[in-house]
Amino acid sequence: MKTLGIDIGSSSIKVSLLDLATGECAASIALPSTEMPIDSPRTGWAEQDPRMWWNYVCEGIHTLSASCPMSEVAAIGITYQMHGLVCLDAAGEPLRKSIIWCDSRAVEIGAAAHAALGHERCLTHTLNSPGNFTASKFAWVKANEPELFARTAHFMLPGDYIAYRLSGQIHTSSSGLSEQILWDFKENKRADFVADYFGIPLDTIPDDLPSIGVQSHTNEATERLLGIPAGTPISYRAGDQPNNAFSLNVMESGEIAATGGTSGVIYGVTDTPKADPLFRVNTFLHVNHTAAAPRYGVLLCINGTGILNAWIRRIAAREMSYDQINALCETVPAGSEGVVMLPFGNGAERMLENRFTGATIAGLDLNRHTTAHLLRAAQEGIAFAFRYGIDIMKETGLAPQVIRAGKANLFLSPLFRQTLATLTGARIELYNTDGALGAARGAALGAGLYANRDEAFASLRKLETIDPDPAQREALENAYQQWKLQLESQLELQNKQ
Numbered sequence: 001m002k003t004l005g006i007d008i009g010s011s012s013i014k015v016s017l018l019d020l021a022t023g024e025c026a027a028s029i030a031l032p033s034t035e036m037p038i039d040s041p042r043t044g045w046a047e048q049d050p051r052m053w054w055n056y057v058c059e060g061i062h063t064l065s066a067s068c069p070m071s072e073v074a075a076i077g078i079t080y081q082m083h084g085l086v087c088l089d090a091a092g093e094p095l096r097k098s099i100i101w102c103d104s105r106a107v108e109i110g111a112a113a114h115a116a117l118g119h120e121r122c123l124t125h126t127l128n129s130p131g132n133f134t135a136s137k138f139a140w141v142k143a144n145e146p147e148l149f150a151r152t153a154h155f156m157l158p159g160d161y162i163a164y165r166l167s168g169q170i171h172t173s174s175s176g177l178s179e180q181i182l183w184d185f186k187e188n189k190r191a192d193f194v195a196d197y198f199g200i201p202l203d204t205i206p207d208d209l210p211s212i213g214v215q216s217h218t219n220e221a222t223e224r225l226l227g228i229p230a231g232t233p234i235s236y237r238a239g240d241q242p243n244n245a246f247s248l249n250v251m252e253s254g255e256i257a258a259t260g261g262t263s264g265v266i267y268g269v270t271d272t273p274k275a276d277p278l279f280r281v282n283t284f285l286h287v288n289h290t291a292a293a294p295r296y297g298v299l300l301c302i303n304g305t306g307i308l309n310a311w312i313r314r315i316a317a318r319e320m321s322y323d324q325i326n327a328l329c330e331t332v333p334a335g336s337e338g339v340v341m342l343p344f345g346n347g348a349e350r351m352l353e354n355r356f357t358g359a360t361i362a363g364l365d366l367n368r369h370t371t372a373h374l375l376r377a378a379q380e381g382i383a384f385a386f387r388y389g390i391d392i393m394k395e396t397g398l399a400p401q402v403i404r405a406g407k408a409n410l411f412l413s414p415l416f417r418q419t420l421a422t423l424t425g426a427r428i429e430l431y432n433t434d435g436a437l438g439a440a441r442g443a444a445l446g447a448g449l450y451a452n453r454d455e456a457f458a459s460l461r462k463l464e465t466i467d468p469d470p471a472q473r474e475a476l477e478n479a480y481q482q483w484k485l486q487l488e489s490q491l492e493l494q495n496k497q
Contacts, residue, residue: 133181
């Protein structure tokens with residue numbers, strides 16, 4: 001017996017099968033072989049076609065079915081890129097491309113909503129400014145594409161769309177509503193007052209269900225198309241960052257998870273609702289939240305992390321593998337001999353108060369610096385951005401002592417993870433999991449195929465531990481302070497414009 005995990009990223013779609021008897025990954029595939037395209041018709045915009053996601057999901061399942069019959073699938077879990085907007089018409093067809101997480105077009109609309117609703121009300125009820133989140137993106141559609149808005153029968157998150165394609169049923173999760181800034185934390189219910197302000201019809205918002213538990217069942221069309229038996233429960237759904245925490249068994253107050261994919265995230269769990277008065281970090285419902293046992297996820301997001309690492313490789317080291325790049329980085333001392341790189345070039349940054357500064361390279365000496373300096377400065381710049389954000393998180397009471405992460409993406413780089421551990425003073429623990437496998441494990445727990453969390457995470461293994469390096473601390477701290485001065489200079493310049 002197996003469960004299926006589907007991970008809808010912005011770079012790729014991953015599909016994995018979890019063998020329930022062993023707790024191990026039975027098969028996995030990521031598509032396409034290169035990064036999925038992100039359309040950017042204007043500066044700061046980012047869109048993807050939801051049908052592209054679905055097509056890759058189908059292709060991945062068909063590929064895995066050659067060695068693992070889909071008739072063995074007993075439950076399905078879905079994780080997805082957070083904050084995206086999918087608009088469907090009355091026939092269930094997408095009306096436009098999805099406005100995805102790193103799109104910045106709704107920043108001004110969200111800021112106006114924050115001012116109109118009132119800072120104190122946002123701070124106490126939604127714990128977040130409407131910002132650049134899903135509800136604000138739908139309000140942008142209302143203001144700029146009114147005919148399309150009028151034809152929208154349902155708007156939803158990327159994971160909700162995939163669940164709909166599998167089941168024909170439209171739902172979201174309570175956690176999903178919170179990431180759209182449509183959850184009232186004080187009243188523990190949907191924040192209809194936010195929808196009312198934006199003029200969003202309440203019947204376009206899907207009903208919400210718990211993240212862990214049976215939400216819907218696959219239909220006969222899915223059985224004909226994919227071979228998954230009709231009636232198979234879809235029993236887990238979560239945004240990529242709550243899911244990353246779940247996949248690492250980060251479920252209790254004080255525990256911290258991290259990821260370093262296209263964006264970089266630190267995600268801490270608390271049992272007390274916390275809000276940053278400047279909304280640089282955000283609070284959402286965690287996957288195991290209940291009214292009786294509340295669990296909240298405090299999320300620090302840095303848009304320009306893994307995407308910077310991929311960009312610098314394309315520009316400066318196209319023919320090199322990441323292992324070769326990491327080895328070359330090690331030939332340059334900590335601090336990259338004065339080269340400073342700010343990674344903020346992938347949309348508005350929440351921790352910079354929704355400002356889009358663009359990426360910056362500074363301190364170049366054309367007679368001295370080489371490709372190795374650029375490559376190392378990129379990885380250090382990403383680690384410095386994490387440190388900057390963690391200092392903000394500490395203001396909410398979360399101070400990481402241990403950071404758990406899957407051994408994937410940026411955490412495959414010895415330089416990055418050692419720099420992060422040394423700069424933050426936190427021990428980093430790497431585990432044998434990823435988003436799709438976490439979703440498959442969540443599906444098993446939600447469908448009752450695992451009796452409890454202990455059983456669900458029995459096969460989760462710690463692969464490696466990285467402790468801070470005292471010998472590198474002073475050099476990295478000095479380099480971080482130079483990086484911070486460059487960031488502050490960039491922000492001051494932007495304020496004057």
